Amino acid sequence: MEATGLGRGSLYAAFGGKHQMYLEALDRYCLDYEESLDDALGGSDEGAYGRLQAYLANPEHCALQAGEYLVCMAGRSAMELGSCDVDVTSRVDRNFTVLESALREAIEAAQRAGDFDRDADAGDAATVILVLLKGIDIVARTGRSPEDLRPLVGAVMDRFATHRLAFA
Secondary structure (H helix, E strand, C coil), X not given: CCXXXXXXHHHHHHHCXXXXXXXXXXXXXXXXXXXXXXXXXXXXXCCHHHHHHHHHHCCCCCCCECCECCCCHHHHHHXXXXXXXXXXXXXXXXXXXXXXXXXXXXXXXXXXXXXXCCCCCXXXXXXXHHHHHHHHHHHHCCCCXXXXXXXXXXXXXXXXXXXXXXXX
């Protein structure tokens, strides 16, 4: 309201209602997030494991920023509205599917480079990492510190490493 100078009712009307405004905001969030994935995870096979590590340790993509929990809008939407709003559910499912696919592609690149267990199913590993990230989002909201949660990410990544790389 402050940025546009519009009142609440006028702002909702501009979007067709409060729900539609929420969906527009969710769409924008998901699109921005999805566009950031290629920059964060894409690239050559060499360095793919390091990109995965950096992505998982980056507070922009994970709830583990000291003193501030950055629960993603898609995850929060799923928790609060996913069971009762098909519009939200379809958007969040698409967002999670895009993330899972980007993780799988990075894992496959790390496997080709020899840094990720070649016997591991890349799709399953991507799902495990997705669930871990979203689970951390939820658990972080209970007040668990980043220091309590960060080792979980490292443990999962170490499980798949063919040689130990330092996890940030």
